Amino acid sequence: MASLRLRKFGEKLQVKGDEAQHEKTDSWSNRDLIPLPPSRRTWAAFHYFGYWAISSLNVSNWQTPNTYLTLGLSVGQSMAVIVISRALIALFSTLVAWCGLKWHIGFTIQNRYTWGMRGSYIPLLQRILLNFIWTAVQCWNGGRLVAVCITAIWPSFATIENTLPSNMPTTTYQFVGFIVFWTLSLPFLFIRPEKFKLPFQVVSAYCGIGMICMMIWSLSVAKGVGPVFSEGEKIPSESRWNSSWLIMSGINQMLGGIAAGITNGSDFSRYAKSPKHYILGSIASVWVVGTMVSFVGLVTTSACQKIYGEIYWNPPDLLMVMMDAGQGSSKARTGVFFLSAGFALTAMFENICGNAVAGGIDLAGLFPRYIDIRRGALITFIACWVVQPWQLINKAATFITVLSSFAVFLAPMIGVMCCDFFILRKQKIQLSNLYRTHDTAYWYFHGVNWRVIPAWLCGWGPTVGGLILTVRGNTTAPKRLFELYYMAFFFGFFTSALLFYVTMRLFPVPGMGDFDDVDYYGAFTAKEAAKLGVMPLDSLDVPLERVEHIERLKSGEKGPKTEYIVADGVY
Known part of the structure; x- marks a missing residue:
């Protein structure tokens, strides 16, 4: 009796899908993992402009010039690093996104044809860990901005008594901000990604205008830059380093800081109405808006140095000074409230889209029967309390450095993905093979494509030593170790791509360059199907469950000899 109740409870928890829309739910598939049909592809150019603008209009990008100035680079050199890095981010994110644009699948499924059905768990688990941690960190940073908003309304909040125990490395002031930010973010997790149009429009415009107003005000009061x-x-x-190596280090560091976002490319490109919408919106935003935010942050910080006599690179600190920790005029507090609210809103939606939703998609890949994007995003957000960002940020001085340097492991992953899709498979994959473990070219050896593992390991093995030395603060180790680390993204990407290519050629696998002749999932428009050479499903005069036999008959597998009547002839 108890087992029957447990089984019924498990059935109720299962993700539901519309079978008529090919939304099959099993151990490898659910509504959010199958190729997206045209009805769900709602993102136009402005959506992608807003998506990347939100990831650019943030506190960390505002402070980016300070990172390179601290290394000893000039303002011109620092801005050159940012411009070059932003162009490379646009390039790599588009390379990863192309599979989503063409076949309408995300990172979670994309890795199955490279790593194997079970092997794809390796990149998934890495991303899930990163998404858990980054979501928590972003909630904490957003909480600091919310605390500024609260102080602007109730100045006494800045001096609130700390009631937390001494072994907790934070204050009541910071913790309340975190709780409010987390709570306000929660309802937005119930919005499906295809419905993000309005938040992108409002938040990106609001924060962008706020940043420009902040710069104009600072220049006006300071009567010029500082x-x-x-x-x-x-x-x-x-x-030990000249400017060339420091510039290389800066580019590598900037790519590393957004490497997880680059891997998100196909997760969101699959929502595009057409490839041109993604390309136009993304490149314009990643390159132009990203560079402009850093420039505005540089100008504002420099002008405010003349006003206040000190340099405040961190916006929450600068905003508190602007209103004298809440003791300033009502006009100053009102301005600071709207500015800090703009920063907080972008932090909120960047976190929801780039971390929580991406984490939800990856968790859905692990447990398709029970987790979809919405449930996975909620789990990722609840995990903030397990991660405890107040412990990580306030106690571990090197924590953010380690987290940003995780690109050491991600760049090789991106390299094998791009090599496999563009060079080895020539952009052709069998969608139906990505959702089953029998009669599939992507099962390999017990579900793992062993060829990718040595290529991936060789991509990060030589660079991880420099990462460890940097974290430890060791500056006397051999220069070669640091040099490899300073170009870790490029080294990892190209080394893993090359080794994977060689290994796949030496030990070839079946199905390379094959693709389904039939659109089993209703994923393509008539124009797309004609361009790909794929037959629309509605042109078949047989039930869907019998269509899969076509591929087996065409490949020469033994089975009943059956003819299938289609619009263009007979199989």
Whole structure:
């Protein structure tokens, strides 16, 4: 009796799908994992402009010039690093996104044809871990901005008594901000990605205008920019590195900081109405808006140095100074409230889209029967309390450095993905083979394509030593270790791509370059199907469950000799 109740409870928990829309739910598939049909592809160019704008209009991008100025680079060199890095981010994200644009599947499914059905869990688990941690960190950073908003309304909040125990490395002021930010973010997790149009429009416009207003105000009050804006190269004479290596390090660091976002490419490109919408919206936003935010942050910080006599790169700190920790005029507090609210909103939607939703998709890949995007996003958000970001950020000084340097492992992963899709498979994959373990070209050896593992390991093995030394603060180790780490993204990407290509050629696998002749999932428009050489499902005069036999008959497998009547002839 108890087992029967448990079985019924499990059935109720299962994700439901519309079989008529090919939304089959089993161990490898559910509504959010199958190729997206045209009805769910609702994102136009402005959606992608807004998506990437939200990921650019944030506190970390505002502070980016400070990272390179601290290394000793000049303002011009620092901005050159940002411009080049932004162009490369647009390039790599488009490469990863192309599979989603063409076949309408995301990162979770994309890895199955490269790693194997079970092997795909390796990249999935890495991303899930990253999404858990980044979601928690972003909630904590957003909470600081919310605390500024609360102080702008109730100035006494800035001096609230700390009631937390001494072994908790935070204050009541910070913790309340975190709780409010987390709570306000929660309802937006119930919005499906195809419905994100309005938040993207409102939030990106609001925060963008707010940043520009902040810059104009600071320039007006300071009557020009401060000394920071004109700083030249200041590399210490005893430094082991010249400007060229520092620029390379800066580019690598910037790519590393957004590497997880680059892997999200196909997760969101599959929602595009057409490839041109993704390309136009993304490149314009990633490159132009991303560069402009860093420039605005540089100008504003420099002008505010003239006003306040100190440099405040972190917006929450600067905003608190602007309203004198809540003791300033009502006009100052009102301005700070709207500015900090703009920063907080972008942090919120960047976190929801780039971390929580991406985490939801990956969790759905692990447990398709019971988790869809919405449930997975909620689990990722609840995990914030397990991760405890107040412990990570306030106690571990090197934590963010380690987290940003995780690109050491992600770049090789991106390299094998791109090599497999563009070079080895020539952009052709069998969608039906990605959702089953029998009669599939993607099962390999017990579900794992062993060829990808040595290629991936060789991509990050030589660079991880430099990461460890950097985290430990060791500056006397051999230069070669640091040099490899300073170009870890490029080394990992190209090394793994090359080794994977060689291994796949030496030990070939069946099905390379094959694709389904039939659109089993109703994923393509008539124009797309004609371009791909795929037959629309509605042109078949037989039930869907019998259609799969076509591929087996065409490949020469033994089975009943059956003719299938289709619009163009007979199989």
